[in-house]
Amino acid sequence: MAPLDELKIGGMGASRRRVEDNRFIRGKGRYVDDIVLPGMLHVEILRSPVAHARIKSIDTSAAWEVPGVRLVMTGETMAARNLAWMPTLSYDTQAVLATDKVRFQGQEVAAVVADNPYIARDALDKIVVEYEQLPVIVNPIQAQSPDAPLIRDDKENQTSNKIFDWEIGDKEATDRAFAQADVVSKIDLHYPRSHPSPLETCGSIADYDRSSGKLTVYMTSQAPHIVRAAVAMVAELPEHMIRIISPDLGGGFGNKVPIYPGYVISILASILTERPVKWVEDKSSNLISTGFGRDVYLEGELALRKDGKILGMRMHTISDHGAFFADAQPTKFKIGLMHSTFACYDIPTGHLVSEGYYTNKAPGGVAYRCSFRVTEAMFFQERMMHAAANDLGMDQAEFRRVNLVRDDMFPYRTAFGFLTDSGQYEKCLDVGLEAIGYSTFKQEQEEARKRGKLLGIGISTMTEPLGAGNSREYDIIGIKMFDSAELRVHMTGKAILRTGAKTQGQGHETTWAQIVAHELGIPADDIVVEEGDTDTAPFGMGTYASRSTPVAGAAVAMASRKIRAKARKIAAHLLEVSEEDIEWELGRFYVRGNQERGVTIQDCALAAYSNVPDGLEPGLENTSYYDPPNLTWPFAAYFCKVEVDAQTGVWDVLNFVAVDDCGVRINPMIVEGQVMGGLTEAYAMANMQYMTFDEEGNCIGANYMDYLIPTSWETPGFELHEVVTPCPHHPIGAKGVGECATVAGPAAFVNAVMSAIEHTGVRNVDMPLMPNRVYQALQTGQDVSGMPPVLSD
Amino acid sequence: MYPSRFSYDAPTSVEEVIAILDQNGGEAKVLAGGQSLIPMLKLRFASPARVVDINGIPGLEYHRVDPDGTLRIGALCRHEDLEFSKILGNFPTLSQASSLVADPIVRTRGTFVGSLCHADPQGDWSATMIALGGKIIAQGPNGRREIKARDFVLGPFVNALAFNEVAVEAIVPPAKGKALGGYLKLERRVGDFATASVAVALDVDGDIVTRAGCALAGVGGRTIDANDAISVLVGKSLNSESIKEAAEAVAAAAEPRTDHRGSSSYKRHIVETFVTRILSNIANSEQKAA
Known part of the structure; x- marks a missing residue:
């Protein structure tokens, strides 16, 4: 009898068509907003127009008068049920509806429950809030000032805007490594704030049945069981009487991990009205108030020997968490897995110091398509590597080759304690170099420059820790990560x-x-x-x-x-x-x-x-x-070739080669889709997708006219290659892959543009590399740092 | 989207539209492609009492070239009708701009005339029409009148129509001699508002420029009419000297403001670069043709 053909039955390695697409492409997906329950009411939320202000008064009387309004809620309504504040996933608290102050533009201030969302929206316009404006802090530098207003005056023992100090590594050994260095190379970067912006915004339908005591909540959640546990703790309902249903989700990207005030508001509204209550935020509300990503200042240095060997590294991060520390991350690590930086390189020692601050911006700090701050860690790593190779006068590929962990060194303990277990880093590097035509590039670049054209090539190689737990080290608010x-x-x-x-x-x-x-x-x-x-x-x-x-x-x-x-x-x-x-x-x-x-x-x-x-x-x-014995460690090697228009600063991607080793591939088509999607987001970070704030804390990026997400028209094509090193501890040898491209991608683009323009003496242009910033760097030979300023002359 | 309450009319003749506008004393808005009005309703930036949908009026979808070479564009002609048009050979500026308006999705629905009426300082069509010396036909209770494109846009989002008038047609006059031109736009992403756009339209007799038109978008509080600036080309042929003179004159006419898309000096530099590129492209292709 002939054995079964595994590919024919859709087993491992089959590029089986996605079965869920059958309903999605027919418009038959069932998202939260598609669900209609009998007698359902609708809630709309009034948001603060200012970034920092004391609430002097809220007058809701006119809103109650609008026909069809069932309930108007303020912080007082919530406080009566002990729900004015809720815990975050990082052991902080967050206001559900503001009682004392508003702390960021877009913060939830009041809510109207009505027969339909039009009525609720109309009634919001009738609520009169009197604000007494306070000085505003929009970055952690301002937050550190001794004169800075205290944002979290609600918290006992909180005397400054600092959230945490955290460090890891061996300071003394690192100091010794730097003392022995032939060359010390430094870089100073900013990873701008961005927003995951899933196509579907956040929303919920809470349905409290008083007769059975059961609360059912349809919710846009990437982690419904964590929500159930949190609701059990916050709402003081027994866990078996809480049912969280996360139906089809229109993307998440980390944005749908936290618990949002809107969920809690819909739950209390359902308890109070004894009717199902739907909350679905609009796009602007999603962008202005829900979990952002990044927003970290990264500086550091490498201790280098003349032959290119890295002796040690130092890194210092200052992160902006917004008004509430609502990052979704493992309890032990205050700045996520930032200490996974340089994990693919053999570096004897290192020291990382991190500080976190409150500002008058939306809370979040979510892992936007990455494993808890790994994106920032790897961006720093690969921009640092690029600068260090230049400082040494060494070829970019060669410098990486000298320092990559070799195949025979696994399992390998990194300077910050991670255990990487498998990979063929050098092979991936070579596959990519060959595909991009690296050996002839220098000559190509020289010849192009003679014709007035600026070509550049950028490399980014990294391994990242994917798949938290194990449960010994990883938990979220005490819940173990298995x-x-x-x-x-x-x-x-x-x-x-x-x-x-x-x-x-x-x-x-x-x-x-x-x-x-x-x-x-x-x-x-x-x-x-x-x-x-x-x-x-x-x-x-x-x-x-x-x-x-x-x-x-x-x-x-x-x-x-x-x-x-x-x-x-x-x-x-x-x-x-x-x-x-x-x-x-x-x-x-x-x-x-x-x-x-x-x-x-x-x-x-x-x-x-x-x-x-x-x-x-x-x-x-x-x-x-x-409960996995270890994280999985995929490897990515990305190569980008660009041409920069010297007259405008516009840059075009000529070729992009991605080599991914994510272990055994279950469905190669889906893996390729993940890599392409991630590279598109990496291109977006490098080029256009950022969220900034003016001095008054107004969010510039609360709609798709200001917050740019790339479309298929400008996104370049990507050439994909694979290397397979099975994960030694995973039952089927697979590693994570969904985020490699977003994590390693941005540095490849930025390094490529820098390679095209650094002959002018410029060392760094911070993302986004918008044409005006690249042009400025070309004209002045000076770095362009920080967020694009919101200026008007 | 939860706009404020409005009433909706779908008349089937221009006369009915005018009657509704007239009765509502400025409280009614005309809906054509809806690519600007709908977002404004959604964000409650606009809260008109009535929305008058003209999509049911027959016979306004056209664009055609009259025997004398005049281009006529009806009120319901979509951007993509122009993008894929086969009859715009004598209108290179308009033809080039047509594939750069917004994004392909907007272009399937948005209308040329509606875009002019919206009077966005970053609108591509206003710049194109001013460079081409085009006109808009407004129809009101007292009949039709012609408004020059350069007089049509009064300020940001303000046009010259009376409350009871509707724009029914746009007209581009025929070139005297050969029509040459181009359109360039710097945008951070397809569909983004322009950091800077430049429309150039020339009438050329032999190699001598007989009429020069130019307008700019994104570099001022309204569409910048740079026709006077580029008129330095009239009576000259295109060469590096005249191109440089024109590019500098046009750049000087821009009124850019510094914002997160770039500094005012950067935007002015882009205008100069784009005028130079358009004119150089014309000069090069004319040389090849000759």
Whole structure:
């Protein structure tokens, strides 16, 4: 009997079409805003027009008069239920509706619940708020000033705007390394604030049933189980009476990890009105008030030997967290995994110091398509590498080659304590150099310059820690970071799989079924995947930080293997031999020495419900909780070639080569889509996608006219290559990949533009590399630093 | 989107539109492509009591060239009708601008005349029309009148129409001699507002410029009429000297402001660079043709 063809049943390595697209492209997706419950009311939120002000009074009387208004809520309404403040995912508090002050433009001040959103929106205009304006702080430099107003005067023992000091590494050893250095190379950067801006904004429908005491909330959440735990703690409802359902999500990118005031408002509104209450924010509200990414000043230096060897590194970060410390990140690490910086290089020692500050800007600091600040860490790393190679007078590729961790050095302990476990870094470098035509580039660049054309090439190589936990080191507000899968195989051999992750575009419905197909030989089309309902899905920490495949994906494999172990017992029973005499091939058990005599996994499924041996429980289902032994460490090597227009500062990407090693690829098409999507966002960061504020704290970027997201018309094409080094500890050898391109990509673009213009003496242009900034650098030979100023002459 | 309450009319004749506008004393807004009005309603920047949808009026989708060479563009002609038009060979400035207006999605729905009426200082069509010496036909209770494009835009988002008038047609006069021109725009992303745009339109007899038109978008509180500035070219041929003189004159006419798209001096430099590039391109292609 011919063995099953794994690719034909949609197993590992099959570029299976995404099953979820079938409904998305037909407009049949079911998002929060598509859900309509009987008797549902609508809430709209009034937001502060100013960045920092004391609230003197709020007059809601006229809003109550608008026909169709059911409830008007202010901080007072919330405070009466002890809900004026809520905890954040970083052990801080955040105002739900402001009671004392507003601390950023766009902060939630009042809410109107009405029969429809038009009425609610009209009634918002009738609320009169009297503000007494206070001095505004829009960056951490201002926040440090001794004269700075205290933003968080609500907190006891908070006497300044500093949130934290944090450090890691060996200061003395690092000092010694710098004392021995032939060359010390420094760089000073700013990673501008951006916003993940998923196409679908945040929203919820809270439905409190007083008769049963049950609260059901449909919610745009990447981590519904964390929300359930948090609601149990905040709203003082018993956990079994809370059901969080995260239906189809229109993107997340980290923006849908935190818990937002709107969710809490809709919940209290439903409790008070005893009606379902829907809150769906508009695009401007999403941009102005929900979790941003980045906004970090990064400076540091490398101690270098003349031959290019890096002896040590120092790094100092100052991060702007906005008015509330609402980052979503592991408890132990105040600035996320910033200390993963330089993890792909063999550097004996290092020291990292981080400070965090409150400012009058929206809270967040979410991991925007990255694993907790890894994007900032790797951007600093690769801009630093670029500058150091230049300072040494060394070739960019050669300098990296000298310092990359070699294949024979794994497992490798980094200076900051991470354990990288696998990779072929130099091979990836070589594949990319060959593809981009690196060997002839210098000559090409020289010749082009003679014709008045400015060409540049940029390299960015990195490994990043993806897939938090393990649970020893990683938790969010005390909840350990493992994940889960529950697989039920039905009588006819079809199956349903549920996990504690939550897809939001990653394609879990497609790839999880492929893992089951690989492990059990059940065709992927016979497996339905369901996520996001806390009443039915096993407990999990959700999807972000590229953790789904490393953690939940591993749980899928482990649950499948438990099923296979039970099916083996059933097979032995059916074949009337002992279990030891049973062999497995994909989808089938057979008697050792007689391959013709066998039963399929489907035969075993039927028997599990109709013909089990004595002493075995009926049924064929299992749940697996997976706590990974380590993070996964994918590697990325990116190469970008640009041409800069010297007269305008406009730069065009001529070629972009991406080499990704994410271990074993479950669905190559989806991996390629992830890389292309991530590179598009990297291009966006480098070029245009930033959010800035004027001196009064007005957000410049609260709509798509000011906040630019690239479209297919300007986004360059990308040439993708792969190298495969399986993850040594993951059951199927896979590593995370969803975020590699966003993390490593920006430095490739920036290094390329710098390579084209640094003959003028300029060392750095901070992102975004808008044409006017590049032109300014070319004209002056000076660095262009910080956010583009919001000026008007 | 949750705009303020408004009432909606969908008349089927221009006369009905005018009657509704007249009865509502300035409280009504005309809806054509909706690519500016709808976002303004959504953000509640505009809260008209009535929206008068003209999309049901037959016979306004046209653009055509009359036997004398005059180009006529009806009130419901979409941007993409011009982008894919086969009859704009004698209107190179307009033809080049047509693929740079907003983004392809907006171009399928937005209208040429509606864009002129919107009077956005960064609008591509106002600059194009001023450079070409075009006109707008306004129709009101007392019949039709012609308004020169350069007089049509009074300020940011303010046009010269009376409250009870509707713009029914735009007209571009035929070139005297050969029509040459170009349009360049610097934008951070397709669909972004222009950091700077330059429209140049020339009538050329032999190699001598007989009429020169130019207007700028994005570099002032309104569309900048640079026709006088570029008139230094009239009576001359295009060469490096005359191009430089014209580019400097046009750049001097710009009124850019520093903002997050760039400093005023950068924007002025872009204007000068673009005028130079457009005129050099014309000179080069004419040389090749000759």
